[in-house]
Amino acid sequence: MSDHPREECGVFGVIAPGRDVARLSFFGLHALQHRGQESAGIAVSDGTHVVVQRELGLVSSVFDEPSLRSLTGDSAIGHVRYSTTGRNKWDNAQPVAMPRGEGLVALGHNGNLTNSDALRRRVMDMGHEIEATTDSALVTALISHEPGSLLDAICNVMPTLQGAYSIVALTEDELVAFRDPNGVRPLVIGRLDGGWVVASETCALDQVGAEFDREVRPGEAVRLTTDGIESRQVMPATSRALCIFEAIYFARPDSVMDGQSVWQARHDMGIELARESTPGADLVVGLPDSGTPAAIGFAQKSGIPYSEAVVRNRYVGRSFIQPDQELRATGVKLKFNPLEGVIGGKRLVVVDDSIVRGTTTRRIVQMLKDAGAAEVHLRISSPPITWPCFYGIDMADRDELIAVGHTADEVAAALGADSLHYLTLDGLQRAVGQPADVYCRACFTGRYPIPVPDTPGKERFEAAAGATPSR
Numbered sequence: 001m002s003d004h005p006r007e008e009c010g011v012f013g014v015i016a017p018g019r020d021v022a023r024l025s026f027f028g029l030h031a032l033q034h035r036g037q038e039s040a041g042i043a044v045s046d047g048t049h050v051v052v053q054r055e056l057g058l059v060s061s062v063f064d065e066p067s068l069r070s071l072t073g074d075s076a077i078g079h080v081r082y083s084t085t086g087r088n089k090w091d092n093a094q095p096v097a098m099p100r101g102e103g104l105v106a107l108g109h110n111g112n113l114t115n116s117d118a119l120r121r122r123v124m125d126m127g128h129e130i131e132a133t134t135d136s137a138l139v140t141a142l143i144s145h146e147p148g149s150l151l152d153a154i155c156n157v158m159p160t161l162q163g164a165y166s167i168v169a170l171t172e173d174e175l176v177a178f179r180d181p182n183g184v185r186p187l188v189i190g191r192l193d194g195g196w197v198v199a200s201e202t203c204a205l206d207q208v209g210a211e212f213d214r215e216v217r218p219g220e221a222v223r224l225t226t227d228g229i230e231s232r233q234v235m236p237a238t239s240r241a242l243c244i245f246e247a248i249y250f251a252r253p254d255s256v257m258d259g260q261s262v263w264q265a266r267h268d269m270g271i272e273l274a275r276e277s278t279p280g281a282d283l284v285v286g287l288p289d290s291g292t293p294a295a296i297g298f299a300q301k302s303g304i305p306y307s308e309a310v311v312r313n314r315y316v317g318r319s320f321i322q323p324d325q326e327l328r329a330t331g332v333k334l335k336f337n338p339l340e341g342v343i344g345g346k347r348l349v350v351v352d353d354s355i356v357r358g359t360t361t362r363r364i365v366q367m368l369k370d371a372g373a374a375e376v377h378l379r380i381s382s383p384p385i386t387w388p389c390f391y392g393i394d395m396a397d398r399d400e401l402i403a404v405g406h407t408a409d410e411v412a413a414a415l416g417a418d419s420l421h422y423l424t425l426d427g428l429q430r431a432v433g434q435p436a437d438v439y440c441r442a443c444f445t446g447r448y449p450i451p452v453p454d455t456p457g458k459e460r461f462e463a464a465a466g467a468t469p470s471r
């Protein structure tokens with residue numbers, strides 16, 4: 001039951017001799033669990049061997065005490081995954097590992113490459129058989145063919161990659177993190193007592209007691225060593241294009257991105273929403289958890305009281321067993337249950353961060369009305385999503401996006417809401433506090449900062465009939 005874009009992946013890396021690096025990775029990944037719930041994995045190096053454990057499932061179900069104790073070493077990388085490309089099968093769980101020289105290279109990737117067809121041909125020309133269906137396997141294969149240090153190999157491979165990537169890679173004696181020249185996906189470095197950490201978000205640094213040092217710069221590769229960080233600016237940082245949806249929805253609210261608190265950005269999106277469109281209403285409610293900071297901001301700006309109105313079951317997972325027909329008929333509510341005493345007879349402003357297909361939002365509006373709400377006014381803290389994402393986010397096909405070809409009033413009518421307002425791009429930009437040109441906003445504008453594939457090979461893009469994204 002979700003009407004949001006699907007998250008992508010999270011990566012983590014740590015070098016800390018004498019510390020339990022597998023356990024640190026476990027907790028780092030635990031903090032990044034919101035970025036991917038389909039598989040999890042950790043690769044550890046003790047200086048002589050790289051050992052990988054990966055499995056389908058949540059971090060806490062993939063690893064237990066005995067498995068963590070068996071993963072001993074001085075450095076490690078970890079990955080949580082939601083399958084934006086390739087099917088959700090074990091082969092595609094990460095870290096990917098392949099032989100390299102006498103040893104092994106393991107790799108975890110967040111993002112999506114836009115030239116994977118060309119890379120696949122190149123890898124096959126090298127005589128590699130790729131069983132996994134992910135971009136990450138292609139990058140690993142390319143690195144495994146390059147001679148020299150891991151850092152040298154990555155420096156040679158990066159110019160051949162096109163698209164969005166924040167990657168951690170590990171061999172017996174090196175841990176390297178690298179990021180695409182547009183910096184689409186986040187990647188930060190933290191200082192740890194006795195070592196260094198790299199992670200998708202600062203919340204993972206907090207989780208393991210590391211202190212934020214800096215971001216991995218767009219186009220940069222960094223080798224983490226016990227002596228410090230060795231940096232190479234492999235590609236010139238082209239135009240910045242940090243995914244603006246990280247601030248709207250993906251990142252955890254306690255993370256800091258580009259120097260700004262994600263919670264604060266969402267709160268300010270609510271303020272901007274209220275500035276743009278405040279209906280007559282009795283209560284402002286947020287859909288937990290992602291709509292809450294914006295709902296609080298909306299309430300503060302509008303002067304309309306904020307209240308919780310629905311309770312969310314936090315333990316409904318992706319693989320949740322669906323209710324049978326009989327249970328469905330009784331109106332079983334898997335994820336949200338309304339507080340009828342709060343809602344009854346009230347005109348509600350319902351704040352949420354985004355609408356993709358609209359199916360879930362329609363159910364929620366109906367649920368609130370069934371619980372006695374007099375009116376439901378939807379306020380969405382992002383502009384209408386009208387284009388698919390080619391950089392690692394599952395947005396649905398273009399013809400499934402409810403905002404395509406429909407005005408806000410038409411969408412409100414289709415969802416059964418009394419009114420609907422989407423935050424404008426200008427309002428969003430004011431809330432994130434940075435100029436528009438540092439962000440990718442292509443799912444709202446169709447202006448893609450990195451060339452998109454001519455023939456998208458992923459099933460999610462096949463139905464983009466009529467879409468002519470600008471390149």
Ligand code: SF4
Pocket residue numbers: 184242243244245246388389390391392393440441442443444
């Ligand atoms: S298209 Fe949208 S979701 Fe994809 S990277 Fe750009 S802003 Fe993020």
